[in-house]
Structure formats: C-alpha cells, structure tokens
Amino acid sequence: MKQYGLEDIRNVVLLSHCGAGKTSAAEAMLFTAGAINRLGKVDDGTTTSDYDPDEVKRKISLSLTMLPCEWKDTKINLIDTPGFADFVGEVKAAIRVSEGAVIVVCAASGVEVGTEQVWAYSEEANLPRLIFVNKMDRENADFNRTVEELRSRFGAKCLPLQLPIGAQSDFQGVVDLLTMKAYVGSPAKEAEIPSSLQSQVESFREKLVEAAAEVDDTLIEKYLGGEELSLEELSGGLRQAVTTGKVVPVLVGSALQNRGTALLLDAMHSYLPSPKERDVVIIGAAGKQETIAPSQDAPLAALVFKTSADPYVGKLTYFRVYNGAMESNSQVWNATQGETERIGQLFVMRGKTQEPVPQLRAGDIGAVAKLNVTGTGDTLSSRDKPVKIAPIVFPKPIFSEAVYPKTKADLDKLGATLARLAEEDLTLQVHRDPDTNETVILGLGETQIEVAAEKMLRKFGVGVELSTPRVPYKETITIPAKAEYKHKKQTGGHGQYGHVLLELEPLPRGSGNEFTDKIVGGSIPKNYIPAVEKGVNEAVHEGVLARYPVVDIKTRLYDGSFHPVDSSEICFKIAGAGALKKGLSEGQPILLEPIMNIRVTVPESYTGDIIADLNTKRARVQGMSPEGGTNVIEAQVPLAEIQRYVIDLKSITQGRASYTMDFSHYEETPPHITQKIIAARQAEKT
Ligand SMILES: Nc1nc2c(ncn2[C@@H]2O[C@H](COP(=O)(O)OP(=O)(O)OP(=O)(O)O)[C@@H](O)[C@H]2O)c(=O)[nH]1
Numbered sequence: 001m002k003q004y005g006l007e008d009i010r011n012v013v014l015l016s017h018c019g020a021g022k023t024s025a026a027e028a029m030l031f032t033a034g035a036i037n038r039l040g041k042v043d044d045g046t047t048t049s050d051y052d053p054d055e056v057k058r059k060i061s062l063s064l065t066m067l068p069c070e071w072k073d074t075k076i077n078l079i080d081t082p083g084f085a086d087f088v089g090e091v092k093a094a095i096r097v098s099e100g101a102v103i104v105v106c107a108a109s110g111v112e113v114g115t116e117q118v119w120a121y122s123e124e125a126n127l128p129r130l131i132f133v134n135k136m137d138r139e140n141a142d143f144n145r146t147v148e149e150l151r152s153r154f155g156a157k158c159l160p161l162q163l164p165i166g167a168q169s170d171f172q173g174v175v176d177l178l179t180m181k182a183y184v185g186s187p188a189k190e191a192e193i194p195s196s197l198q199s200q201v202e203s204f205r206e207k208l209v210e211a212a213a214e215v216d217d218t219l220i221e222k223y224l225g226g227e228e229l230s231l232e233e234l235s236g237g238l239r240q241a242v243t244t245g246k247v248v249p250v251l252v253g254s255a256l257q258n259r260g261t262a263l264l265l266d267a268m269h270s271y272l273p274s275p276k277e278r279d280v281v282i283i284g285a286a287g288k289q290e291t292i293a294p295s296q297d298a299p300l301a302a303l304v305f306k307t308s309a310d311p312y313v314g315k316l317t318y319f320r321v322y323n324g325a326m327e328s329n330s331q332v333w334n335a336t337q338g339e340t341e342r343i344g345q346l347f348v349m350r351g352k353t354q355e356p357v358p359q360l361r362a363g364d365i366g367a368v369a370k371l372n373v374t375g376t377g378d379t380l381s382s383r384d385k386p387v388k389i390a391p392i393v394f395p396k397p398i399f400s401e402a403v404y405p406k407t408k409a410d411l412d413k414l415g416a417t418l419a420r421l422a423e424e425d426l427t428l429q430v431h432r433d434p435d436t437n438e439t440v441i442l443g444l445g446e447t448q449i450e451v452a453a454e455k456m457l458r459k460f461g462v463g464v465e466l467s468t469p470r471v472p473y474k475e476t477i478t479i480p481a482k483a484e485y486k487h488k489k490q491t492g493g494h495g496q497y498g499h500v501l502l503e504l505e506p507l508p509r510g511s512g513n514e515f516t517d518k519i520v521g522g523s524i525p526k527n528y529i530p531a532v533e534k535g536v537n538e539a540v541h542e543g544v545l546a547r548y549p550v551v552d553i554k555t556r557l558y559d560g561s562f563h564p565v566d567s568s569e570i571c572f573k574i575a576g577a578g579a580l581k582k583g584l585s586e587g588q589p590i591l592l593e594p595i596m597n598i599r600v601t602v603p604e605s606y607t608g609d610i611i612a613d614l615n616t617k618r619a620r621v622q623g624m625s626p627e628g629g630t631n632v633i634e635a636q637v638p639l640a641e642i643q644r645y646v647i648d649l650k651s652i653t654q655g656r657a658s659y660t661m662d663f664s665h666y667e668e669t670p671p672h673i674t675q676k677i678i679a680a681r682q683a684e685k686t
C-alpha cells in the first residue's frame with residue numbers, strides 16, 4: 001500500500017445549496033481520476049456517493065460520504081455532504097475534518113440561501129476554498145452573472161481562475177487563466193483560446209496575476225517593475241493567496257458532462273492546503289483549547305467524526321488521524337471515555353465500498369467496524385500520551401415529533417432502534433417525556449425525522465407513526481381552599497373509616513408541591529399520616545380540569561377523625577386523595593402551559609414578517625438587536641404555538657432564518673384556550 005506523507009493528502013469538503021451538483025461533481029472527479037470506471041448519475045441512483053436507498057429514492061444526499069481518489073501522486077479525500085438544511089450536522093462533521101472546501105454553485109441559479117450558509121460555515125472554520133460554478137450546460141447558465149453575484153455577496157476575493165467557452169447548449173470547455181490554455185470536450189483536449197474571449201481573458205488574467213503577486217514582496221516588485229512572472233511564481237503566489245484566504249478562485253464546468261473536473265482536481269492539488277499546514281486543536285490542561293503541529297511520528301491522535309449503524313454491516317466508525325498512525329488489529333486508548341478500545345481491520349471507505357488497509361497515517365481518513373465504547377466526537381489516542389482533540393460542535397435540536405410504534409413487536413424494538421439512530425446522528429435526540437408519557441424524537445427539521453422513521457423501518461424493521469408531541473400542560477389552584485372528605489363504609493363485618501380535612505394554598509410558579517402535617521391532639525393517629533400523604537401525592541398526578549398533573553400547591557393536613565376498629569392505611573389514603581380533589585375544585589383551578597424562550601436570527605428585511613407571525617402565536621417580543629444586516633429577535637412564546645415553527649419560519653424567510661429555543665417557565669393558559677383543551681381531553685376520554 002502506498003504511504004502518504006502529510007503533504008501528499010488533501011481533505012476537501014464539497015459544500016453547496018442543495019442540488020447544485022456536489023454529488024455529480026464528485027462522481028465526475030472519481031471517474032476522471034480513475035477511481036471508478038463507470039460514471040454514475042444522481043437521477044439514475046447510480047452514483048458512488050448517494051448509495052443509501054433513501055438517497056436513491058429522494059435523489060438527494062442525506063449523509064456525508066468519503067470519496068477518496070488519487071491525483072498527481074496526491075491522495076484527495078473528497079467528502080460529499082448533503083445540501084438540505086436538516087442535515088447540517090453532517091456538514092459540520094465533514095468541515096471539521098477538512099483542510100479545504102469546494103463551494104459548488106449552480107450557473108443558472110447563482111448564489112442561493114444554502115450558498116450563503118455554507119460560506120458562513122467555511123468562514124467560521126477558517127477553511128481555504130475554491131468555488132466551482134457548475135451546470136454551465138444548463139439553460140440560463142451565465143458565468144459572468146454568477147461571478148458578479150459571488151463578488152457582490154462574498155467580496156472581490158472571488159476571482160475567476162477560469163472562463164467558460166460557450167454556455168448552455170453551446171458550452172464547450174474551459175480556459176485556464178494561469179496556464180493560458182484552453183480545454184474542450186470530455187475527456188478534455190487542449191485547444192486554442194477562442195479569439196472572441198481574448199479581451200475578457202486578458203482582463204481577468206490581469207486581476208489574477210496581481211492577486212497572486214501581492215502575497216509576496218519579491219513577486220510584487222517584479223510585477224510592478226513590468227517583468228513577466230513565471231508560471232511557477234504565479235502558481236506559488238496563488239497558492240499562498242488561497243491558503244491564507246485572500247483569494248477564492250472561481251472555476252467552471254459541468255459535472256454532468258464531466259467538463260472542467262480534471263482542472264478542479266488540479267486546483268485542489270495545487271492550491272488547497274495539506275494536513276501539514278493546519279494545526280490540530282486539542283483540549284489541553286485545565287480544559288483550555290491549544291494547538292499542536294500535526295506529525296506522523298507523534299503518538300496516535302484520531303478524531304471520530306461519524307458513526308453509522310446498520311443491522312447487517314454493524315457499527316462503522318469513521319475517524320480522521322491527526323497524529324501518528326492507527327494500525328489494524330491494535331489497541332488504542334479512547335481518551336474521551338477513558339477506556340481501552342480494540343481496533344480490528346481498518347478500511348478506507350469509498351461510498352459504501354470498504355478497502356482493507358493495514359494502517360492509516362496522520363492526515364488520512366478511514367473507518368473501522370464494531371467498536372465497543374467509542375462514539376462520534378471521541379478521540380482515539382495512545383495510552384501513554386493521551387490527548388483529546390476538540391470535539392465537533394453540532395447544532396441543537398429544535399423540532400420534535402412523538403413516536404408511536406405500530407405494533408407490539410415494533411414497541412419491543414423501539415428503544416434500542418432509536419438509541420442507534422441517535423448514536424448515528426448527533427443532531428437527533430430521543431427522550432421519554434414523563435409528563436405526557438410519550439417517546440419524543442428531537443431534530444432539526446421535519447424531513448430529518450421522516451428520514452429517520454423510514455430508516456427505522458427499512459434497516460431495523462420497526463414501524464412507527466409520527467405526530468406532534470402533546471403539550472405537557474399542568475394544573476394548579478389560584479385561591480386557598482379547605483376540603484373535607486370522609487371515607488366510610490359499613491359492610492358485613494369489618495367496616496372502613498378514614499376522615500381527613502385539608503387546607504390547600506397556591507405556591508409561586510416553579511415551587512413544586514408541599515405537604516405538611518399540622519394535626520394536633522391525635523385526631524388522626526401518627527401511623528396513618530403517611531397514608532394520607534400518599535393519597536395526596538397520587539391524586540396530584542391528575543388534576544380536576546383536564547387530568548393534567550397538579551403543581552405549585554401546599555397541602556396542610558389539619559384535622560380528621562378515626563375509628564379504632566374500622567380505620568386502616570388504605571382508608572386514609574382514599575380520604576386524602578378525595579379531600580385533595582375536592583380542594584382543587586374549590587381553589588379556582590387553572591391550566592398552566594409551558595412558555596419557551598426563542599432567539600430568531602434573521603436578515604433585517606424579514607423582521608416585520610417575523611414579528612407579525614409571532615404576534616399570531618401569542619408571543620411576547622422581548623428584544624431586537626440589529627447587527628450588520630441581520631437581526632436577532634428574542635421572544636417568549638407558548639410551546640403549543642411553536643411546535644412546528646421550523647416549518648413556518650422556513651416558509652416566511654425561504655430558509656434564511658434560524659433559531660434556538662429553550663424552556664422558560666409555566667404560565668396560566670388564557671381562558672378561551674383552556675376551554676378548548678378541556679374539551680379536547682374530554683373527547684379523548686370518550
Ligand atoms: N444540466 C446539468 N445538471 C446537473 C449538473 N450537475 C448536476 N446536475 C443535476 O442536478 C441535480 C442535482 O445534482 P446533485 O449532484 O445531486 O446535487 P447535490 O449538490 O449533490 O445535491 P444535494 O445532495 O441534494 O445537496 C441532478 O438532477 C443532477 O443530474 C450539470 O453540470 N449540468
């Protein structure tokens with residue numbers, strides 16, 4: 001097996017708005033590099049990347065895929081990612097293990113919402129990048145317009161490195177402005193630069209040469225002195241400009257026609273940084289982030305960035321080696337969990353294909369099956385020199401659905417299956433809501449959860465129905481009340497007797513329930529008091545309005561009576577429960593609903609629409625802070641109104657907004673809504 005040094009590897013993530021052509025471009029590059037010998041198509045469900053049956057069915061990528069190939073003695077680990085917003089967790093993981101990015105833009109649609117988002121993620125991760133303007137063969141494809149959009153949105157650092165020859169049905173090939181060579185057809189053949197393009201070629205080349213010269217004092221002197229720079233000097237200068245983020249070269253082509261893809265591989269090889277050029281961020285002493293230089297000779301440090309669960313293949317763990325090397329059939333130290341992990345056969349993955357390898361060295365990416373203690377985000381290292389690489393930060397879930405198994409058999413497998421899905425996708429969480437007795441799956445959007453449900457059926461044979469989770473309403477009282485309950489039964493021999501007097505009092509929100517014993521003079525003997533308390537504690541599980549749990553009341557047991565023969569614990573428990581229910585009815589009960597804090601981040605121009613929509617949702621807007629074109633709106637909104645806010649917000653802003661949400665407090669539900677909830681609960685019972 002060929003050993004790659006740190007300089008011989010490129011880890012490159014493909015990013016774009018959904019459907020711009022990442023998967024198709026990756027397929028064309030694999031084919032061009034000879035890694036595959038048949039060029040698949042997304043529309044036929046035959047690409048190397050979209051191999052999952054759900055991807056084939058939907059014709060979109062749903063998870064990140066490793067697509068390595070070799071190009072000019074360099075190993076290029078392409079990482080294809082989904083463009084659909086619900087799957088941003090995969091994008092974040094892929095960005096984390098890459099040193100460079102290619103942002104794919106559709107030549108007909110130009111800069112889209114998703115383009116802006118992935119641009120922001122790459123800025124945040126400080127990733128050097130290239131732009132590939134794809135679909136030049138399509139109707140309405142326009143390179144110049146797309147470049148103008150790119151430059152006005154992302155700045156003048158977006159500079160064409162190539163120009164297209166022809167467009168739409170007449171798209172023929174590409175002119176490379178650095179080598180001043182033209183390539184037409186597929187596979188590409190060298191050709192003359194068309195004379196019609198000459199003046200455009202010259203003016204764009206000038207900009208590129210200037211930008212490449214600017215990074216280096218000797219180059220800029222030469223350039224200003226009117227001297228020609230050699231190709232080597234230019235390409236060295238451009239490389240420096242790209243790796244430092246000063247220039248983002250714009251390339252062009254058609255993935256579907258496999259045009260421009262060899263030059264795209266060339267550009268990754270020549271201008272994107274190798275693992276050697278990026279320090280590793282680790283968690284040092286006292287939990288502080290530190291950086292260390294990567295090395296193949298240092299002790300092992302590898303970050304797990306993806307886990308996939310499959311009932312047949314088993315668990316597959318994807319990792320990126322940052323330091324040292326990982327060996328097949330070895331033992332490593334999981335520094336995150338503090339446990340030893342056994343490593344079996346290592347693989348290099350290409351789509352679903354596993355190629356066994358004896359070793360993976362720093363800079364490279366691979367996978368291993370059936371690990372025991374390791375999950376996504378963990379660091380595998382050496383026992384003697386344990387290190388923890390900074391983990392991947394995933395967005396928090398904001399959308400939830402209740403999961404109901406379809407059959408008894410489905411119920412039995414539900415828990416284990418959900419746990420595996422949550423292990424696979426860290427933006428999914430599963431929990432059991434003790435208040436509503438529902439199993440709830442939380443994620444980033446409706447599609448993500450639908451896909452998860454389909455996966456449960458297809459992979460694990462578990463059928464489920466999804467529904468909007470119940471709102472965990474509560475009940476309480478608003479005025480103090482007294483109640484008396486006598487449980488008395490005279491049957492044949494032994495009778496039943498328990499008699500309890502309670503005082504109820506409302507407590508401030510969030511206090512919980514309290515029970516105190518104020519019996520004096522033994523009107524109820526001490527040994528029966530715990531039974532009364534038990535009765536009260538059970539009765540608060542179901543309030544008198546709509547059978548929701550009762551909270552924030554203080555119960556005082558102050559009197560009662562007993563019978564020396566007929567009284568028993570069970571009689572006092574019944575009396576305690578009965579008295580509580582009566583007291584609740586007397587205390588002017590109300591329904592409480594959960595109120596959430598939300599923070600919506602949105603382009604300023606949508607502020608009015610967002611506020612108008614929030615007003616229809618009984619929201620209280622608490623603050624707005626405009627900042628550089630975006631606005632952060634903070635509000636408190638009843639949970640019942642924003643359970644499907646992801647969907648509303650997407651349609652109001654075409655996906656330009658995002659939000660976070662967390663629980664704030666419980667508050668009285670307005671009377672007209674209370675009436676509806678009570679009616680719904682009654683209907684449910686009958
Ligand atoms: N005409 C034309 N169509 C293309 C080209 N590249 C991709 N397509 C089509 O565009 C659609 C989307 O392509 P994909 O490669 O799946 O795009 P993607 O960016 O991977 O999409 P997501 O994974 O959903 O984000 C498919 O129907 C492709 O056939 C191209 O160069 N020209």
Ligand SMILES: [Mg+2]
Pocket residue numbers: 022023024050060061080081082083
């Ligand atoms: Mg795709």
